[in-house]
Amino acid sequence: MNNIIETLAPYALNFVIAVIIFIIGKYAAKILTSLFKKFLDKSNVNETLKVFLGNIVYGLLLIVVVLSALNQLGIQTTSFVAILGAIGLAVGLAFQGTLSNISAGVMIVIFRPINIGDFVEAGGVAGTIEEINLFNTIFKTPDNKVIIVSNSNIIGGNIINYSKKDxxxxxxxxxxxxxxxxxxxxxxxxxxxxxxxxxxxxxxxxxxxxxxxxxxxxxxxxxxxxxxxxxxxxxxxxxxxxxxxxxxxxxxxxxxxxxxxxxxx
Structure with missing residues (x-):
């Protein structure tokens, strides 16, 4: 019995340390993400972009925390990194259109060719911008129709903004x-x-x-x-x-x- 305890003791200690690393690391990731969002607030970054970038930062920090905890348990994390890379590549290929819409949404938010409340022609439609999110932009036409246009279609064509100037x-x-x-x-x-x-x-x-x-x-x-x-x-x-x-x-x-x-x- 003593031999079993002596054998398992180092693993139990590593497990406890790994749990502590995960808990503290997760808490630290939330704090760092919050500080990052406050920095974006001071930079007057659009709310949509702030949420998007905050989620990315938190996700990356959480991955680092999980890998550190697994490493404490003696598990080789190199293979996990390779697996995550392969999964990321597969997801990127599977959701190529979605990712292009996200990148287009980020470009819209950063460069601001259109803003909420503007009357524009873009993506083959004309109307007032009601919402801009990561995947699409929502128009309201003069006859009160709602048209949802993917961000990639907006960025990929000409944009006529009738409200840009006073x-x-x-x-x-x-x-x-x-x-x-x-x-x-x-x-x-x-x-x-x-x-x-x-x-x-x-x-x-x-x-x-x-x-x-x-x-x-x-x-x-x-x-x-x-x-x-x-x-x-x-x-x-x-x-x-x-x-x-x-x-x-x-x-x-x-x-x-x-x-x-x-x-x-």
């Missing part, structure tokens, strides 16, 4: 008849845009003859507005131009073709 330019083209008063039409367009308080005066509104079309003289009108006023100014200006032109007798011609025939004697 101001946007609204462009119009209005046509009048050749028989209409050109100066009257130009002054009328300037009055309409200048009367709208949402239209910015710096840069000042621009009105000019764009082209002499087949059936109309076309004006280009360009005004700058705050991004949130874009569609309001667009729709209201279209309506006001039509009503004002009607009141002033300025025609808005539609495409037409005059055909002249010669009578054969």
């Amino acid at each position: 101001t946007r330019r609204v462009d119009f083209v209005f046509g009048i008849g050749y028989e209409d008063d050109l100066k009257l039409a130009k002054n009328t367009l300037l009055e309409i845009v200048n009367d709208d308080k949402r239209v910015l005066q710096d840069p000042e509104p621009f009105v000019a003859v764009k082209e002499l079309g087949d059936s109309s003289v076309n004006f280009v009108v360009r005004v700058w507005v705050k991004s949130e006023d874009y569609w309001g100014v667009h729709f209201d200006t279209m309506e006001r131009v039509k009503l004002t032109f009607d009141n002033k007798g300025i025609s808005i011609p539609y495409p037409q073709m005059d055909i002249h025939t010669n009578k054969i004697q």
Whole structure:
């Protein structure tokens, strides 16, 4: 009996030490991860990226703790490292698409081409960004549909962010008849845009003859507005131009073709 106790005593001691290493190491890993997250907080890192990086750091520290505990038990950890590497490679190959979405999500969070609340065109859809997570981005369309787009599709294509800047330019083209008063039409367009308080005066509104079309003289009108006023100014200006032109007798011609025939004697 004494021989058995003497034989098992070193193993029992190593087992106790290994358990202590695991408990203390796990506690230390949590503390270090918490300190790492606080560092990220001071660096104004996005919440999604902070959680993602925190989980990675904690996982790596926990692996070190487990390997240290196994080493205390006398188990060769070299083979475990090789096994973990093989498992990691297999998981990476199996979830290649998922990992690409995660890496794309991290890129979105770091470089911030889009932010929550922005109206953008990306990944083949257009809408307001409601959520950005590690795997996908959630859009809300103007007609209140929810569209979920994988992050890799967003990063892999063009991104048009309509909310990135504080101001946007609204462009119009209005046509009048050749028989209409050109100066009257130009002054009328300037009055309409200048009367709208949402239209910015710096840069000042621009009105000019764009082209002499087949059936109309076309004006280009360009005004700058705050991004949130874009569609309001667009729709209201279209309506006001039509009503004002009607009141002033300025025609808005539609495409037409005059055909002249010669009578054969």
